[in-house]
Amino acid sequence: MAEETWHELEVVPNKYRDRDYNVNISIPEFTCVCPRTGLPDFATIVINYVPDKYIVELKSLKYYILNYRNLGIFHEEVANRILEDIKRIVKPRKIEVTGDFHPRGGIQTVVTARWPE
Numbered sequence: 001m002a003e004e005t006w007h008e009l010e011v012v013p014n015k016y017r018d019r020d021y022n023v024n025i026s027i028p029e030f031t032c033v034c035p036r037t038g039l040p041d042f043a044t045i046v047i048n049y050v051p052d053k054y055i056v057e058l059k060s061l062k063y064y065i066l067n068y069r070n071l072g073i074f075h076e077e078v079a080n081r082i083l084e085d086i087k088r089i090v091k092p093r094k095i096e097v098t099g100d101f102h103p104r105g106g107i108q109t110v111v112t113a114r115w116p117e
Contacts, residue, residue: 006067007060007063007064007066007067008060008064008089009056009057009060009061009064009085009086009089009090010056010057010059010060010089011054011055011056011057011089011090012054012055012057013053013054013055014051014052014053014054014055017051017052017053020050020093021050021051022048022049022050023047023048023049023050023051023055023056024046024047024048025046025047025048025056025058025061026044026045026046027044027045027046027047027065028044029042030042030043030044030045030065030068030078030099031043031068031069032068032069032071032072032073032078033070033071033072033073034072034104035072035073035074038072039104041075041101041102041104042101042102043075043078043099043100043101043102044099044100045065045078045079045082045097045098045099045100046096046097046098046100047082047086047095047096047097048095048096048097048098049086049090049092049093049094049095049096050092050093050094050095051090051092051093052091052092052093053091054090054091055090056086056089056090064085075099075101075109075111076111078099078111079097079098079099079111079112079113080097080111080113082097082099082113083095083096083097083113083114083115087115094114094115094116095114095115096112096113096114096115097112097113098110098111098112098113099111099112
């Protein structure tokens, strides 16, 4: 079996670095796998950030999000891991990532991670 490549995020220069503005990205078809049951989890991921030198390149974001499709990961880790990866690569002034997971077994989870807090 071939090893899958983890797609990294890419950036492009922010031409409006002299001002604060908000970038809001919604990903309504996010999927991952429950690490306990192996069942699929579905969510809407919302990324809201104020860029500094760079903005995230959206095609790379799409492929980055596909990395999670078969990954066994808890909901809390999803939001925090996406935040940490964007923070590390895009280096925004501030960022908030929300994972709104569809109910399963009568429980719905919404996880919001912010930086700075």
